[in-house]
Every structure is written in structure tokens, then in C-alpha cells.
Amino acid sequence: MMDELLEQFLIEGRDLVAQAQGDLAALARQPERRDVLDSLFRAVHTLKGSVALFDMAPAEGLLHRAETRLDHARRNHAQGGDAPLSVPDLTALVAVIDQVDRWIDLLERDGSLPADAEACAAGLGIGLNGALDGPDEGAVSVREPGPDAPEPPRRDAAEHIPAWLEATMAQAPSFGQAATAFRYVPDADCFFRGEDPLAVARAVPDLLALDLSFPPDAPGIDDFEPFRCVLRIVGLSAAPQDRVRAAFRMMPNQVEVVALGAPEREDKNPAGDVGDVPMEPGESGGMLRVSATRLDVLADEVGQMAVALNALEAAVERAATSDRVLAAELRRVQGALAGSLNRLSSTVAEVRRVPLQPVLRRLPRLARDLAASLGKDVRFVLSGEGVEVDKQVADAxxxxxxxxxxxxxxxxxxxxxxxxxxxxxASGTISLSFRRSGDHLAVKVSDDGKGIEPVAIRRAAVGKGLIGTKEAAALTDRQALRLIFAPGFSTSRSVTGVSGRGVGMDAVQRAVERLQGSIEIESAPGRGTDIAIRLPLNAILTRLVTVRVGDERYGLRMDQIHETLRVDAAAIEELGHGRACVIRDRTVPVLSLAALLGHAEGLEQVRAGNAEADWARLVVTGASGERIALRVDAVGERIDAAVRERSGLLAAMPAIGGTTLDADGGVLLVLDLPELLS
Known part of the structure; x- marks a missing residue:
């Protein structure tokens, strides 16, 4: 079982790496951003303190060099420099953060750093030291101010400033912006209560500077107990005193707060003040750590409530045939429950949303590593990674x-x-962007490479036996491009460590479909390729429409349906080897859902005397990339349901996207239209 302290470090360390990578990307675009430079410094400083708790001396030393370089840049900026970090500086810092990221992965996998870690750190440190005016001191602590540090505040100007604060203010160029300072001394047993002192301190609003140190009486390495906290945390914030206190409302006896510019309150037990601070939604002091498993259980219960509400709707319809007054009362109750369920579902969905940035932190480094191994010059651009999505989407x-x-x-x-x-x-560009589009997440992966030739796709698909020559010739260019998602498709002539096995794009489509999303591809030969993915932001409830084929009922996802309609059966005509009809001045192929599912009889064999024989019910979908009409026997109600991924025997059945409970307690199969129509 993984050590709890290590497990927490893996989470916190990777978050700090992601923050540093994001700040470096922002500085590459806007080098003059002092706030981003300060944020990067804090991330590196905190990360250095975190790795010091483990056998990661090369990482600690390398991060100290990076911290020294950043501190030098901040001083330069404070003296009027416009772009404190040059392109070589940023390149060297990116390499350092990438390497620390790799070491964190290795620590999780192997429990230690590789034998060449010291040599690797020395090599990367050369790029950092080159820009410094003097040699690196090599010390781990940064509490002592350098020769260019701002002069500490004069005692006659601020008599109330305690001694523990002077060193931090002396080394922090952001002191001029600070409104409040704090010293947080976590209880030695805080780890056993599930508290995370670093996370608590970092949650202070408008944080400007943070300094970690050990007390003078801290035990030596031989006597050090990893489960006892011995940290002393001093910080500066631009927020007012009451908001800083609110961040420590759960541990008021462990913090001293000083309002800069006003007399210090020597209140060793500020619990009464904390109680007077309102607990606003979203305020950092009101954050609670909740197990992801509990959130999953809560989401499941929301799904069960949706099933019960659907059953109530069916009961109301039955009651209406015998007692209209009772039915009216039930409808009122049903409406109130539906409103409560919608609000509860929205609230749970908001709680389950997490930022994408920690999930994506490794992608830039992996892209650079792969490009280097292939001898290519690639620039990776990431944008919109701060958008929040459902935990299930983020995980997958x-x-x-x-x-x-x-x-x-x-x-x-x-x-x-x-x-x-x-x-x-000479340098190619790959961009990955995220944005919210209504209740969906829009993801776009673009490159300015050679693009995709539809002719080459057709040739490769025929060569691998995926389709016949005549079928390939009949495909439009758009349809031909979608062949790259076929299982086993690959244009590579040989298998390498990167490609050639024909599993990549098929895996992409299946993963997107499991998340109830869709994927589209556009490419211009010689100019590049765009791949667009659309995913739901709320993965708890799915809007379905039920259809009937013979005696069976199925669910279809509403986001895969353009419209449902009833047309004159005579309007469906034979066209080539199939059938089609004109819908809104456009010829649309018509397929029998019964035939696609292997039913012996469908609507085409309508019993004699049926008054509905002259009409055809159609469900129009674009799930296959082209607009297609599916002919069904009946279109039923629209329901909100919790769709479960197919498992067990259903996992081997094609065209089944998942299951949910019907209003009568039975299992409703939800069809996978992209797979059914492929």
C-alpha cells in the first residue's frame, strides 16, 4: 500500500508541475507579466520544499537553481526590466520542470530516482546558471535576502511588524502590494486528521508570497518522523485580514494574522473573530475534501431518482384514466419533484467538475519528447485548459x-x-484547445502538417481488407476520412514504437463514444488537419428518446438525433440498392432500424387493416457523419436517465452503447448509433 505522505505528494507535486508549465507557457506569450513570474516562482519554491521530504536530492538541487534564476529575474523586473526571462531562460526552465515531472513518475513507479539523476540535474543546471550574475550558492534555504533585495521595512515606520515577518518581507518584491501577513504553525499531528498544511496555505486568497521553514529545534534527519509536521509557513496576501483569517477558520489556534499598515492584534485565540466571518460559497475557507467514491455514489442516487420520477410519470398517466383529480394532484407533486431533481442534478454536476489542467500536465512534455525522438521541431500550444468538466470526463x-x-x-x-x-x-505547430459550448465541452486538436489525402486513405483501407474497391470508390472524401477510425486501419508501412499497429484512432473513437461524445475530422492536404471532439459537461444524466421496433423498446441519445418526424410512406422510394426520401429539400437515405438490429419483421410488413400503414416514423441522425433517417415502429417519450457502460455479456454485443432502468423497472438498451451505422 502506498505511503499516505507519498500519495499526497504525488497529487500536490503534479499540481505544482502543471501550474509551473502553465506559467511558463504564459510567459512565452507575454514575457512582461510580473504576476505570472511571481506565480511561477511560488510554484517552483513550493515544489522544491515538497521534494525535500523524499529521497530526491537531485530534484531539490535543480529546483533550487531554477528558483535562484527566477528570483534573479524578479529582482531585475523590479528594477525596470521589461522581459526578465529570455527565450533560452524559458527553454531551460521548461526542461527543468519536464525532468522533475519525469522524476515524480519514476518515484511513484520505482520508489526512487534513477542512478543518473545527479548527472542529469548537473547538465540541466548549466543552462540555468549561465544567466546568473554570480555562482549559485547551493543552499536550500531562501530565507536570507540577497544583496539586491528590497530594504526591510523600518521599525519607526511599522512598529507593529513582528520579527518572524521581516525576513519574508525583505525578500519579497511583492511586499508593496501586500495587505495582510500570516504565520501558520500546523499542529504536529495534522497529517493524522487528513489536513494538508501546504494546500491550506495555498488556498489563502490573493496570495503573493509563501515561505516554508523548519523551527530551530527541528529534529535531525536520523530522528525525523515523516508523519509529524514540523513546518513553519509565513505568507503575504493582498486580501484583507478577515478573508485571510477565513482561510484558517478550521485551525484558528495555529495561525497569527497581521494587517500591514495597522497595529498588530496580539490575539492568540482568534476563534471569535473567525466565527463572525460569513462563509461565502466558493470561499477557500469553506472547501471540504470529499472522497471521489462518495461523489460517484451521490451521482448514482441521482440516477435512481430519475428512474423513480420516470415511473411516477407512467403512474400519473394510468391514474388519469380513472381519477382525474388524483392525477392532477400527482402531476403537481411530479412537477415539484422534477424541479428538485433538476436542481440536485445540477448541483452534483457542479461538485463533480474538476479543472482539466492537472490531467493535461504531461501532454506538452510528451509531445516534445516524441518530436525529439523523431527528429522533428514541434511547438505545442495549449489553451483553455482551465475549463472544468465532469470528473468522469477528466479521468478518461x-x-x-x-x-x-x-x-x-x-x-x-x-x-x-x-x-x-x-x-x-521549419517548426510545426500542434494546438490543443478547450472551450465550453452550451452544456458541452468542445475540444479541438489541430496541426499545420501535411494533411490527409482521401485517396491514400481509400487505398490503405482496401489494402488492409477493411472495405472493397467499389465501396471505397463510392465514398465521399468526408466519409473516406472517417476510415481512419476503423479498427486496424493504419497508413504506416511498418510497425514502430510510435505507430503502425492500427489501434490509435479506433481507441480514440471508442473512448469518445464511451463518454457519450462525438468526433469529427477535417483535413486539407498540404495545410493540416483539425479533429473536433464534443463531450457532455454533465455525465450524470443523459437525455434519451425511446423508440419501438416490433415488441422491443430502445433508447437513443438525444444529442445524436436531429429530429423525429412522420412522413407519408409513399414518399420513401427505392434509390439504387437502398431507399431514400426528401426531407427539407434534401435527399436522405432511409434505413430500417429493425433490419439493422436483425429483427425478423419490421414496419415494412404492416399487418393488414392497420390505420397507420400509410405513415412512416423516422428518426434523423448524423451520428455516422452523414444525415441518415432510421425507420421505427413508434417514437416514445423523452426521459432523463443514468446510462451505465455496457458490461458482462452486453460488452460483446455490437451497437449497444449502455443500459439504463426503464420506468417499469426493466432494462432499457441504449443504442450506439455510430457503431450501428458504421
Whole structure:
């Protein structure tokens, strides 16, 4: 079982790596951003303190060098410099953070750093030291102010400032912005209560500076107990005193808060003050750590409530045939419950939402590593990673995105010589962007590479036996592009460590479909490729429409349906080897859902005397990439349901996207239209 302290470090360390990577990317775009530079310094400083708790001396030393370089840059900026970090500086810092990221992964896997860690740290440190005016002191602590540090506040100007605060203010260029200072001395047994002192301190609003140290009487390494906290945390914040106190409302006896510019309150037990601070929604002091398993259970219960509400709706319809007054009362209750369920579902969905940034932290580094191994010059641009999505989406999105990025580096971006020969910059660009679009997440992976030739796709698909020559010739270019998602498809002529096995893009499509999303591809030969993914932000309840085929009922996802309609059966005509009808001035193929599901009889064999024989009910979908009408026997109600991923015997059945409980307690199969129509 993993050590609890190590497990917490793996989470916190990776969060800090993600923050540093994001700040470095922001500084590459806007080098003059002092706030981002300060944020990067804090991330590196905190990360250095975190790795010091483990056998990661090379990482600690390397991060200290990075911290020294950043401190030098901050001083330079304070003296009027516009761009404190040059391009070589940023490149060196990116390499350092990437390497620390790798070491964290190795620590989790092997329990220690590799034998060459010291040599690797020394090599990376050369790039950092080159920009410094003087040699690196090599010390771990940064509490002592350097020669260029701002002069400490004069005693005659601020008599109330305690001694523990002077060193921090002396070394913090952001002191001029500070409104409040705090000293947080966590209880020695805080780890046993599930408290995280670093997370508590970092949650202080408008944090400007943070300094970690050990007390003078801290035990030596031989007597050190990893489960006892001996930290002393001093920080500066731009927030007012009451908001800083609110962040420590759960441990008021462990913190001293000083309002800068006003007399210090020597209140050793500020519990009464904390109680007067309102606990606003979203305020950092009101954060609680909740097990992800408990959130999953809560989401499941919301799904069960939706099933019960659907059953109540059916009961109301039955009651209406015998007692209209009772039915009216039940409808009123049903409406109130539906409103409560919607609000509860929305609240649970908000609680389950997490930022994408920690999930994506490894992608830039992996893209750079892969490009270097292939001898390509690639620039990776990430935007919108701060958007929040459902935990289920965040947990599952990394693998498909990794496949897409690897595919873009391997197949999309050309070598530098080939790009220059084609009149392009030697460096290729891969961009990954995220944005909210209504109740969906829009993801786009783009590259400015060679694009995809539909002719080559057709040839490769025929060569691998995925389709016949005549079928390939009949495909439009858009349909041909979707062949890259077919199982076993690959344009590589040989298997390498990167590609050639034909599993990448198929895995992407299956992962997206499991998340109830859709994927589209567009490409221009010579100019690049765009892949767009659309995923629901709320993964708790899914809007379904029920359809009947013979005696069976199925569920179809509403986001895969353009419309449902009833047309004259005579309007469906034979066309080539199939059938079609005109819908809104557009010819649309018509397929029998009964035939696709293997039913012996469908609507085409209507019993004689049926008054509905002259009408056809159609469900129009674009799940296959092209608009298609599915003919069904009947279109039923629309319901909100918790769709479970198919498992057991159903896992081997094609075209089944999942299951949910019907209003009568039975199992309703939810069809996977993209797979059914592929």
C-alpha cells in the first residue's frame, strides 16, 4: 500500500508541475507579466520544499537553481526590466520542470530516482546558471535576502511588524502590494486528521508570497518522523485580514494574522473573530475534501431518482384514466419533484467538475519528447485548459488526447527540411484547445502538417481488407476520412514504437463514444488537419428518446438525433440498392432500424387493416457523419436517465452503447448509433 505522505505528494507535486508549465507557457506569450513570474516562482519554491521530504536530492538541487534564476529575474523586473526571462531562460526552465515531472513518475513507479539523476540535474543546471550574475550558492534555504533585495521595512515606520515577518518581507518584491501577513504553525499531528498544511496555505486568497521553514529545534534527519509536521509557513496576501483569517477558520489556534499598515492584534485565540466571518460559497475557507467514491455514489442516487420520477410519470398517466383529480394532484407533486431533481442534478454536476489542467500536465512534455525522438521541431500550444468538466470526463480524456497528439506528431508534422521545401516554417505547430459550448465541452486538436489525402486513405483501407474497391470508390472524401477510425486501419508501412499497429484512432473513437461524445475530422492536404471532439459537461444524466421496433423498446441519445418526424410512406422510394426520401429539400437515405438490429419483421410488413400503414416514423441522425433517417415502429417519450457502460455479456454485443432502468423497472438498451451505422 502506498505511503499516505507519498500519495499526497504525488497529487500536490503534479499540481505544482502543471501550474509551473502553465506559467511558463504564459510567459512565452507575454514575457512582461510580473504576476505570472511571481506565480511561477511560488510554484517552483513550493515544489522544491515538497521534494525535500523524499529521497530526491537531485530534484531539490535543480529546483533550487531554477528558483535562484527566477528570483534573479524578479529582482531585475523590479528594477525596470521589461522581459526578465529570455527565450533560452524559458527553454531551460521548461526542461527543468519536464525532468522533475519525469522524476515524480519514476518515484511513484520505482520508489526512487534513477542512478543518473545527479548527472542529469548537473547538465540541466548549466543552462540555468549561465544567466546568473554570480555562482549559485547551493543552499536550500531562501530565507536570507540577497544583496539586491528590497530594504526591510523600518521599525519607526511599522512598529507593529513582528520579527518572524521581516525576513519574508525583505525578500519579497511583492511586499508593496501586500495587505495582510500570516504565520501558520500546523499542529504536529495534522497529517493524522487528513489536513494538508501546504494546500491550506495555498488556498489563502490573493496570495503573493509563501515561505516554508523548519523551527530551530527541528529534529535531525536520523530522528525525523515523516508523519509529524514540523513546518513553519509565513505568507503575504493582498486580501484583507478577515478573508485571510477565513482561510484558517478550521485551525484558528495555529495561525497569527497581521494587517500591514495597522497595529498588530496580539490575539492568540482568534476563534471569535473567525466565527463572525460569513462563509461565502466558493470561499477557500469553506472547501471540504470529499472522497471521489462518495461523489460517484451521490451521482448514482441521482440516477435512481430519475428512474423513480420516470415511473411516477407512467403512474400519473394510468391514474388519469380513472381519477382525474388524483392525477392532477400527482402531476403537481411530479412537477415539484422534477424541479428538485433538476436542481440536485445540477448541483452534483457542479461538485463533480474538476479543472482539466492537472490531467493535461504531461501532454506538452510528451509531445516534445516524441518530436525529439523523431527528429522533428514541434511547438505545442495549449489553451483553455482551465475549463472544468465532469470528473468522469477528466479521468478518461487523457488517453484519447495522447493518441491524437502522437498521431499529429508522427503522421501530421513533416520534418524541418520537408516543411521548408513546402514553403512552411521549419517548426510545426500542434494546438490543443478547450472551450465550453452550451452544456458541452468542445475540444479541438489541430496541426499545420501535411494533411490527409482521401485517396491514400481509400487505398490503405482496401489494402488492409477493411472495405472493397467499389465501396471505397463510392465514398465521399468526408466519409473516406472517417476510415481512419476503423479498427486496424493504419497508413504506416511498418510497425514502430510510435505507430503502425492500427489501434490509435479506433481507441480514440471508442473512448469518445464511451463518454457519450462525438468526433469529427477535417483535413486539407498540404495545410493540416483539425479533429473536433464534443463531450457532455454533465455525465450524470443523459437525455434519451425511446423508440419501438416490433415488441422491443430502445433508447437513443438525444444529442445524436436531429429530429423525429412522420412522413407519408409513399414518399420513401427505392434509390439504387437502398431507399431514400426528401426531407427539407434534401435527399436522405432511409434505413430500417429493425433490419439493422436483425429483427425478423419490421414496419415494412404492416399487418393488414392497420390505420397507420400509410405513415412512416423516422428518426434523423448524423451520428455516422452523414444525415441518415432510421425507420421505427413508434417514437416514445423523452426521459432523463443514468446510462451505465455496457458490461458482462452486453460488452460483446455490437451497437449497444449502455443500459439504463426503464420506468417499469426493466432494462432499457441504449443504442450506439455510430457503431450501428458504421
Amino acid at each position: 480524456i487523457f488517453e484519447p488526447l495522447l493518441h491524437l497528439v502522437r498521431n499529429a506528431v508522427d503522421h501530421g508534422i513533416e520534418t524541418a527540411d520537408a516543411r521548408v521545401g513546402a514553403g512552411k516554417p
